[in-house]
Amino acid sequence: MTNNIVEIDNLSFGYKGRLLHKGINMVFPRGKVVAIMGGSGSGKTTLLRLIGGQIKPSKGEVRVHGDVVHKQDRDGIFKLRRKMGMLFQQGALFTDLSVYENVAFPMRELTDLPNSMIHDLVLMKLNAVGLRGAYTLMPAELSGGMARRVALARAIALDPAIMMYDEPFAGLDPISMGVICSLIRSLNDALGATSIIVSHDVKETFLIADYVYFVANGVVTAEGTPDDLMKSTLPFVHQFVHGDKDGPVPFHYPAGNYQSELMKHG
Amino acid sequence: MTNSNPLINIIKTLQGIGHRMVERIWRLGAGARLFFLTIVYSGESFKRFHLTMREIYSTGVMSLLIIIVSAFFVGMVLALQGYNTLQKYGSSEAIGVLVSLSLVRELGPVVTALLFAGRAGTAITAEIGLMKTTEQLSAMEMMAVNPIARVVAPRFWAGVISMPILAALFSMVGILGGYIVAVPLIGVDEGAFWSQMQANVDFQSDIVNGIIKSLVFGIACTMIALFEGFDAPPTAEGVSRATTRTVVISSLTVLGLDFVLTSFMLVI
Amino acid sequence: MDRTKIDLWVGIFVALGMAALLGLAMKVGNLTSGKIGETYAVTAAFENVGSLKPHAPVKSAGVAVGRVDSIAFNSKTYEAVVTIKIDKRYNFPKDTFANIYTAGLLGEQYIGLEAGGDEDVLSNGDKIAKTQDAVVLEKMISQFLFSKASEMDNDAKISAKPSESESKPAEAKSTELGDAPF
Numbered sequence: 001m002t003n004n005i006v007e008i009d010n011l012s013f014g015y016k017g018r019l020l021h022k023g024i025n026m027v028f029p030r031g032k033v034v035a036i037m038g039g040s041g042s043g044k045t046t047l048l049r050l051i052g053g054q055i056k057p058s059k060g061e062v063r064v065h066g067d068v069v070h071k072q073d074r075d076g077i078f079k080l081r082r083k084m085g086m087l088f089q090q091g092a093l094f095t096d097l098s099v100y101e102n103v104a105f106p107m108r109e110l111t112d113l114p115n116s117m118i119h120d121l122v123l124m125k126l127n128a129v130g131l132r133g134a135y136t137l138m139p140a141e142l143s144g145g146m147a148r149r150v151a152l153a154r155a156i157a158l159d160p161a162i163m164m165y166d167e168p169f170a171g172l173d174p175i176s177m178g179v180i181c182s183l184i185r186s187l188n189d190a191l192g193a194t195s196i197i198v199s200h201d202v203k204e205t206f207l208i209a210d211y212v213y214f215v216a217n218g219v220v221t222a223e224g225t226p227d228d229l230m231k232s233t234l235p236f237v238h239q240f241v242h243g244d245k246d247g248p249v250p251f252h253y254p255a256g257n258y259q260s261e262l263m264k265h266g
Numbered sequence: 267m268t269n270s271n272p273l274i275n276i277i278k279t280l281q282g283i284g285h286r287m288v289e290r291i292w293r294l295g296a297g298a299r300l301f302f303l304t305i306v307y308s309g310e311s312f313k314r315f316h317l318t319m320r321e322i323y324s325t326g327v328m329s330l331l332i333i334i335v336s337a338f339f340v341g342m343v344l345a346l347q348g349y350n351t352l353q354k355y356g357s358s359e360a361i362g363v364l365v366s367l368s369l370v371r372e373l374g375p376v377v378t379a380l381l382f383a384g385r386a387g388t389a390i391t392a393e394i395g396l397m398k399t400t401e402q403l404s405a406m407e408m409m410a411v412n413p414i415a416r417v418v419a420p421r422f423w424a425g426v427i428s429m430p431i432l433a434a435l436f437s438m439v440g441i442l443g444g445y446i447v448a449v450p451l452i453g454v455d456e457g458a459f460w461s462q463m464q465a466n467v468d469f470q471s472d473i474v475n476g477i478i479k480s481l482v483f484g485i486a487c488t489m490i491a492l493f494e495g496f497d498a499p500p501t502a503e504g505v506s507r508a509t510t511r512t513v514v515i516s517s518l519t520v521l522g523l524d525f526v527l528t529s530f531m532l533v534i
Numbered sequence: 535m536d537r538t539k540i541d542l543w544v545g546i547f548v549a550l551g552m553a554a555l556l557g558l559a560m561k562v563g564n565l566t567s568g569k570i571g572e573t574y575a576v577t578a579a580f581e582n583v584g585s586l587k588p589h590a591p592v593k594s595a596g597v598a599v600g601r602v603d604s605i606a607f608n609s610k611t612y613e614a615v616v617t618i619k620i621d622k623r624y625n626f627p628k629d630t631f632a633n634i635y636t637a638g639l640l641g642e643q644y645i646g647l648e649a650g651g652d653e654d655v656l657s658n659g660d661k662i663a664k665t666q667d668a669v670v671l672e673k674m675i676s677q678f679l680f681s682k683a684s685e686m687d688n689d690a691k692i693s694a695k696p697s698e699s700e701s702k703p704a705e706a707k708s709t710e711l712g713d714a715p716f
Contacts, residue, residue, distance in 0.1 A: 052408050081410040092405035095396070109411045316537060323540045327547045366562050431551030438554035441562055460561065465598075466642070468589055469563040477555075 003029050005162055005194040006051060011060035013043070013050060020046060022218040023060065028162075033188050033195040035205045037240070038215035044198040045089075047215075048164050051196070052084060053077040064162065082110060085155035085193075086164040091147040093139040099126070099150050100135040106157045125153040128190075129183060145176025149183070156187055163193050169201040177201075181208055202241050206230070214240065297493040300414070304422050304492070307415035317420040318427075325386040325421070325488075326428030330435075332385055333378060337436040340373060341365060341443025348444075349452055359458035363466045365444035366437075370467060370476045374437035376524050379483035382429060383516035387491035390421055391512040394495025395505035418496065422488050429484025430477050437476065475531045482523060487516045573619035574658040575603060578632045578645075583614045584668025586634055586643045592618050594647040599624045602645060618645060620656075627652035628660070634668035643668060 006028040013021045020043040028034045036044050049055050051062050056070045063069070064080050072080060093102050103122045107113055113121070126132045129149040139147060148168065155163065165184060169177050185208040188195045199205045205212070206226035214222040214229070214237055222229060222237045229237055238244070255261070311318045348364040394417065397403050403413045441463075448454040467473065491512045498508035583605060592600035600620035608615050620626070629650030636643050656662070 054404070054407060078410040078412075081408055084408065086405070086408045088401045088405050090400055092401040094402055094405075095400070096393075106409050106411075109409065109416065316540075319540055319544050322544050322547065327543045330547065330550075370558065370562065428547075431548065431554075434551055434554040434558060438557045438562075441558075463562055465591070467563045469559055470589070473558050473563045 005030050005065060006196070007063045009061050009063065011050065011057050011062060013046060013055070013057045019058070019218055024215070024220055026213055026220065028194050028196055030194055031192055032210040033185060033197065033208055035197040035199060035209035035212045036215060037200060037202070037205060037212055039200065042215050043218065044215060045166050048086065048166055048196065048198055051164065052081060052086065082158065083161045084164060085160035087151055087155045087166060087168055089167045089170060091151035093147055093151055095139050098135070099131070099137050099139070102139065102150060103154045103157055105154065110158065121157070125157055128187065129153045145172050145179065148172065148176065148180055152180070152183060156191065159191055161193055163188065163195045165195065165197045167199055168197065169199055169204050177204055184208055293497070296497065297489065300418070300493050300496060301489050303414050304419050307412055308419045308423065310415040311420040311423050318423050321421045321424030322428055324389070325424050326431060329382060329385045329428070329432060332381055333432050333436050334439050336377065336381060337439035338443040340377060341369065341440030342447045344368060344440070345444035345447035349448065358454055359462050361448045361454055362459040362463035366441050366463045366467050367472065369437045369440040370472050372524070374440065375433045375476050375479040375483055376520060378433040378436045378480060379429065379487055379520040380517055382432065383487050383491070383513055383520070386425065387487050387512045387516050388509045390488070390491040391495040391498070391509045392505060394492065395498035395508050398496070398498060399500040399505060418492050421492060425488025426481065426484045429487070430480045433476065433480035479524065479527050482527060483520050486519050486523060490516045490519060572622040573600060574622060575617055575619050576656050576660045576662055577615055577617050578662040578665050579608065579611065579613040579615050580634065580665050580667050581613055582667040582670060583616060584634055584643050584670060586616065586645070586668060590642065590644050592620065592645045592647060594649065599647065616645070625655040628654045628656060629664060630656060630662055631664045631666070632662045633666040636669060
């Protein structure tokens with residue numbers, strides 16, 4: 001048994017012949033925080049959905065604990081998912097349930113724990129994200145950062161072995177961003193889990209990631225530790241890390257000749 | 267860019283018709299598939315009945331007010347209009363029969379279903395559409411919880427249970443409304459009002475058939491609302507369009523089904 | 535929303551529904567009058583039952599005493615065999631007369647029982663011998679027209695005065711309808 005909890009092996013995925021991923025290889029070792037970075041629309045979130053088995057790859061495979069995800073039947077996938085926790089981009093809290101019930105949801109649905117134990121566990125998880133005092137609130141009453149933290153508490157409710165974060169920093173103020181950032185690292189170390197972060201926020205991601213994959217045009221263009229990548233001279237990585245306007249990723253969407261298009265209707 | 271060749275225009279029109287036809291049939295199939303899956307994954311909503319109870323509260327109990335108020339007015343109007351016509355033929359005692367038969371056979375189930383589609387159906391569509399838009403359904407799936415078992419099935423059974431109850435209430439309250447107009451206000455003999463009603467309303471062929479109708483409408487309306495919500499594109503516009511579609515499709519389906527069911531019931 | 539509060543409201547909701555259904559069954563429908571306790575069944579053969587239906591009332595002197603249970607066709611005698619269920623409380627003589635009447639001009643059809651003078655009473659499984667068929671409107675109208683036409687023929691033969699023949703049909707109508715031989 002290798003030390004890699006999740007392995008992506010020569011993975012291709014696409015809709016109707018148009019490939020989003022063209023032969024991607026990644027490994028996610030136990031206990032590490034690994035980030036997948038890339039521009040918007042580069043298929044980062046789709047990778048998480050492939051790991052979670054919500055969609056099937058066109059070619060290649062994703063292995064979780066050595067099991068090929070897309071070859072599992074429904075029960076098998078559900079069994080794998082019980083070892084995963086996922087933080088969605090907008091938190092995806094259940095709006096008709098209170099904060100307490102949201103965190104209790106996975107325990108009620110997937111375990112037969114008695115109510116008293118669920119109560120203790122929920123308060124423990126909420127305490128870990130610093131929101132024990134807010135357990136009576138409804139999701140609508142929470143700020144964006146608080147909602148993200150409640151969602152985090154819900155994601156770790158069953159102590160998953162794999163944590164997946166989909167854009168955990170998007171749309172947060174700097175303070176909430178810092179809080180989430182340190183929570184991801186500390187929870188990962190406390191749970192002994194493997195974390196996969198999908199993000200395009202370079203600063204925060206580099207702060208907590210052990211290893212980073214860059215995805216562009218459907219392939220892994222660069223990988224390495226944050227320090228390596230900061231020093232990288234690869235044009236794409238340099239542009240992404242330092243946020244240059246133009247570079248290998250052009251400012252303009254591919255278009256015809258500007259002048260001739262202007263003249264066409266003139 | 268207009269093409270002057272009429273043949274190409276005809277072909278394009280045909281393609282358009284074909285495309286829409288295929289899409290309609292596809293949606294019908296997808297709806298049937300969801301219905302099937304809902305039945306298959308219904309165990310949860312009975313094993314943990316409080317899930318269904320919650321939904322009965324939000325679909326049934328929350329629709330009580332609109333149902334009772336509308337029923338009361340419908341009954342009163344029926345009595346007024348009925349009296350107006352019946353007294354010309356000197357048979358104003360038959361007003362009880364007119365009110366009760368029209369309510370129990372047709373208006374009770376049909377109007378209840380139409381109001382249900384507007385009140386509870388839209389709420390279901392909007393709620394599920396928003397759950398989809400905000401990734402709540404996706405989150406549930408990633409937690410190894412089946413959204414059909416946890417979200418769709420309890421709402422389905424709540425609708426199926428609520429509809430006949432609401433329809434029975436509608437008929438009863440409507441008859442009371444008709445009674446209030448006919449007996450104290452117009453002065454129709456009370457004994458004649460009830461006895462004529464009892465002599466002409468048959469439990470089997472009128473009341474039970476009305477309940478069967480409302481049960482069928484309950485299945486149809488709830489399933490349409492659920493499917494539209496589940497199928498809504500995950501955008502604000504998509505959810506609002508799905509909500510509108512729920513009302514339109516439910517209403518048309520109820521009226522169409524009513525004709526089919528009535529013709530079956532009258533034959534048997 | 536508190537679970538106990540939901541339970542309470544749903545309880546109220548279901549209770550209201552049950553009450554409405556009970557009200558419909560008892561107060562509006564004929565479930566009470568349809569269940570007239572114990573009954574005994576007798577049959578009667580008619581040449582024509584018109585639009586008589588199962589569950590139609592069986593009345594005697596205007597009081598409902600039973601219900602039509604079933605209507606079948608006897609392929610040997612080409613008659614309709616109507617099974618009626620009569621309340622055990624009421625006894626009728628063996629020579630009771632069963633008629634099919636219409637409530638109002640176009641109303642529902644029902645069976646009217648007219649008691650005879652026999653000492654023995656009808657019991658379960660008996661057959662009512664004396665029956666009278668349903669009035670079929672078309673038959674009645676054609677018979678009336680026929681009789682009127684023949685009367686006009688007679689009038690024409692007896693007298694050629696137009697004023698007399700005009701007043702005749704009105705008289706004929708009332709008498710003919712009164713004791714029409716069907």
